[in-house]
Amino acid sequence: MSLPIVDDSLPPADTRPHLFGLRAPQLVSVLQALGVDCSEAEARRVLGRVISEGNDELRTMKKPVRTAVRTALDQLLRRDRLPVQERVKDDVDGFEKLLLRLDDGAFVECVKIPLLKKGCFTVCLSSQVGCAMGCVFCATGRLGLTRHLHAWEIVAQLVAVRDSLQSGERITGAVFMGQGEPLHNYDDVIAAARVLSDPTGGRIEAGNISISTVGLVPQMHRFALEGHKFRIVVSLHSAIEAKRKTLVPIAKTWSLTDIAGAIRALHQSSKDRVTVAFCLMSGVNTGDDEVLALQALLPDVPLRINLIDVNDARPVAEGGFAPPSSSELGALLDALQALGQPVVRRYSGGKQKQAACGMLASTQLES
Ligand code: SF4
Incomplete structure (x- = not known):
């Protein structure tokens, strides 16, 4: 399949604020700045209707908002969905990848992941178009970074996945493990995670929202200081400095000692185990030396160790x-x-449809 990354027949950019990126106090402020008076209760009703229920029709709300507010919402803000360009389901494990088209013609992918509990799903979200980190085992890393996603474009991925749910099904978790390094786009990722966990937004428990990072140390400290309830997953991939530098270029900027300090700060902030992840590669990071190095690096921090196999399917x-x-x-x-x-x-599911970890770039790479 061949898809353009940039479409030259685009309509003029729509710069109006998008409801998907807002919580009630922010919607009140946005409307106030536009000269429209809206109460927080009205804002909650609107966002609950549009984001939580996925219903764009504001006229038929049980308890409608005032006409002036509705007119302002219709004219001055957006609440449209991102068009789904393609949807492919892996029949082996039920993973489903959605390719969404952004306003600027770029594409972004998200994945609907079935959980063991019947009718429950996690959504894997992208935070950037491409990625600047260049991890050597990752297809997205080979694309380079095109741009950060706005918070609303991240929430729009959840909405697109949720639109496909059957009656009785629901999304109970979200992982920022799609395209991009989430903490490189810190403000929009945190804003999106707040909407995802809000009662007028995605209604996902904050503790069921995981944000991965390949080790952006200043942002990890910021996250710890801000005391979020979301979970950070630190993708170590190797606890041996020299090896890590060959796998993860950002390791040349922040050492494992720096990362260990940030992991300690995250533990002190959450009082919970910190998840560290390893993408396992045969003959690379599976030996005893890795275990000894991890023990030496973080002997004092309760960890949860996630292991996932590197993908051996194209393009990874x-x-x-x-x-x-x-x-x-x-x-x-x-x-x-x-x-x-x-x-x-x-x-790591979805391999048959290139929806698995490290494969979320396949469409563009093949173009
Ligand atoms: S593994 Fe994550 S951080 Fe590394 S290049 Fe891929 S998307 Fe970026």
Whole structure:
């Protein structure tokens, strides 16, 4: 399939504020700045209708807002959805990837992930068009960064996924693990996460929203200081400095010692375990030396260790990495047991449709 990244037949940019990026106090302020008086109760009703219920029709609300507010919303703000350009479902595991078209003609992907609990889903969200981090095992990293997403464009991904739910189904979690390094786009990612967890927004529990980072140390400290209830997942990939530098270019800016300091700050802020993640690559980061290095790096912090296999399907395979063999994995799991920290094997689904971790760039890469 071949898709353009930029469409040269675009209508003029619509710069009106979008409801998807707002919570009630912000909507009141936005309208006030436009000279329209709106109460917070009205703002809550509007956002609950548009974001939580996914219903754009404001005239038929049980308790309507005043005509002046509705007219202002119709004329001065947006509440349109991002068009779904393509939707592909992996029949093996039910993962479904959606390709959304942005106003500027760029595309962004999100994934609907079925959970073990029947009728419950997590949505995997992108935070940027492309990514600047250049991790060597990741297809998105090969694209480079085009731009950050606005908060509303992130929430629009949830809305697009939720539009496809059947009666009785719901989204109970969100992970910022799609295209982009979420903490590189800190303000919009946090704004979007707040909408996702708001009673007038996505209504997802804050503790069920995970934000990954490959190790942007200043932003990790900021997150800890701000005391968010969302969870941070620190993608270490290796606890050995020299090796990490070959896998994750940003490791040349912030050392593992810097990252360990930020992880301590996150633990002190949340009083909870901090999740560290490893994308497992055969012969690269599966040996005992990794376990010993992790123990030496963070002996004093309760961790949760997430392990996910690198993808061996195109286009990730072009990076030359393979997932660990079962004996390699067994030995690693045995060694990790000695740490006494919980280890979670994460399933990387959606491979058949290039919806799995590290594959969210396939469409553009193949164009
Ligand atoms: S793994 Fe994440 S941070 Fe690294 S290049 Fe891919 S999208 Fe960016």
